[in-house]
Amino acid sequence: MNNKNILNALSQALVDLNQDAVLKQVQEGLEAGMKPLELIEEGLLPGMNTVGDEFEQDIKFLPEMMSAAMIFQEAMAILQPKILEAGGKSRNLGTVVLGTVKGDMHSIGKDIVKILLETAGFTVHDLGIDVNTFSFIEKAEEVSADIIAMSALLTTTLVNQRDLIEALEGQGTRDQFKIMVGGGAVTQAWSDEIKADAYTDTAFSAAKAAQKLVA
Numbered sequence: 001m002n003n004k005n006i007l008n009a010l011s012q013a014l015v016d017l018n019q020d021a022v023l024k025q026v027q028e029g030l031e032a033g034m035k036p037l038e039l040i041e042e043g044l045l046p047g048m049n050t051v052g053d054e055f056e057q058d059i060k061f062l063p064e065m066m067s068a069a070m071i072f073q074e075a076m077a078i079l080q081p082k083i084l085e086a087g088g089k090s091r092n093l094g095t096v097v098l099g100t101v102k103g104d105m106h107s108i109g110k111d112i113v114k115i116l117l118e119t120a121g122f123t124v125h126d127l128g129i130d131v132n133t134f135s136f137i138e139k140a141e142e143v144s145a146d147i148i149a150m151s152a153l154l155t156t157t158l159v160n161q162r163d164l165i166e167a168l169e170g171q172g173t174r175d176q177f178k179i180m181v182g183g184g185a186v187t188q189a190w191s192d193e194i195k196a197d198a199y200t201d202t203a204f205s206a207a208k209a210a211q212k213l214v215a
């Protein structure tokens with residue numbers, strides 16, 4: 001199978017919720033010399049987006065979305081160490097406090113952002129999911145973070161990104177931290193509106209944007 005076929009088969013296997021086939025395609029891709037990031041961005045992600053579209057159209061339902069997420073995470077368990085190996089983590093570019101905002105349980109995108117920030121040379125404090133504003137700020141102050149990075153996948157939880165920026169403004173410490181926002185619900189327009197310092201729509205570009213922010 002050529003690389004394009006492997007990516008298509010990988011994507012389709014995730015849509016079919018066929019874990020064995022997903023892991024087989026990941027393995028085949030790696031054996032064919034494909035980059036782990038390519039398998040994620042061009043195989044697993046398009047599959048996950050299709051699952052999301054089918055959920056919206058009532059073709060798939062919540063348990064199926066959960067299976068897709070679990071299979072995605074199994075594939076990441078194979079790919080993540082390979083990405084970190086290739087990164088060689090010797091520098092320390094800065095410190096990032098990362099999390100998914102209050103009310104939001106989506107973790108997959110945040111986890112990929114974490115891996116790529118670490119690969120780029122950042123120390124990342126991952127606060128997990130459903131993180132309230134106070135916890136973000138408390139941790140950022142404790143570790144003297146350079147960047148606070150917030151993920152939001154639900155339109156209803158987006159406001160929590162704005163709340164954090166307003167809380168920093170309220171206590172007069174907005175200038176101490178750069179703020180990055182991302183996740184499926186975020187747009188450049190929203191990022192501009194809340195005066196975040198950076199928004200990107202992929203984890204790869206998030207790592208690049210973070211490097212610019214601390215340069």
Ligand code: B12
Binds near residue numbers: 050068184
């Ligand atoms: C998997 C999934 C779930 C899983 C999550 C499991 C997990 N451990 O994460 C489960 C089943 C739990 C779930 C639950 C729900 N979900 Co859901 N889910 C999805 C799905 C299919 C995929 C999300 C995902 O992981 N994508 C892959 C990752 C890699 O993409 P990503 O998160 O966008 O991240 C990339 C970029 O955005 C960026 N990025 C991410 N974070 C950050 C942060 C920063 C700082 C930066 C710079 C960049 C960045 O980098 C990443 C990699 O490139 C999406 C559909 C979709 N197409 O996104 C729906 C979706 C997000 N879910 C949706 C909904 C409605 C729900 C539920 C409300 C359903 C329900 N009725 O209960 C619940 C909400 C639970 C809660 N309180 O959070 C809607 C949201 C609609 C909206 N706009 O508000 C979506 C869009 C589906 C749809 N089309 O309707 N979900």
